[in-house]
Amino acid sequence: MIPDADILFEVRTPLGFSVRVTRARWELITTTKHPVMAGRESSVRLALESPDEVRQSRTDPDVLLFYKAEAARRWVGAVTKHAG
Numbered sequence: 001m002i003p004d005a006d007i008l009f010e011v012r013t014p015l016g017f018s019v020r021v022t023r024a025r026w027e028l029i030t031t032t033k034h035p036v037m038a039g040r041e042s043s044v045r046l047a048l049e050s051p052d053e054v055r056q057s058r059t060d061p062d063v064l065l066f067y068k069a070e071a072a073r074r075w076v077g078a079v080t081k082h083a084g
Contacts, residue, residue, distance in 0.1 A: 009041060011048045013066070019048050019080050043068070043076045 010020045021044075030038040037044070047068035052075075057063035062082040067075050 009045055011045050013048055013080075014051070015054065015064070017082075019078075040076070043070070044078050047076045047078045048080070 006022050006024065008021050008023045008026045010018055012018050021041075026041070047066045050068065051066040052069050053067040055065045055067070057065065060081070064080050066078045066080065068077075069075055
């Protein structure tokens with residue numbers, strides 16, 4: 001179980017499951033993988049809570065990609081993996 005203090009945010013998707021993002025995971029995303037997402041937690045939350053599109057990964061059936069349009073030809077994406 002992850003201590004509540006380590007969770008940056010938790011949201012419920014329209015598909016009926018919750019997504020938790022830890023502070024450590026967000027730090028990795030915003031410093032190494034996608035620095036442009038620093039400070040964009042609310043955009044990611046919105047993409048997960050109210051996506052315009054959800055796709056299943058072509059390579060991993062446990063991975064879903066949530067997309068939210070922000071402007072013409074500009075999308076926020078969030079990748080989730082079921083931790084079963």
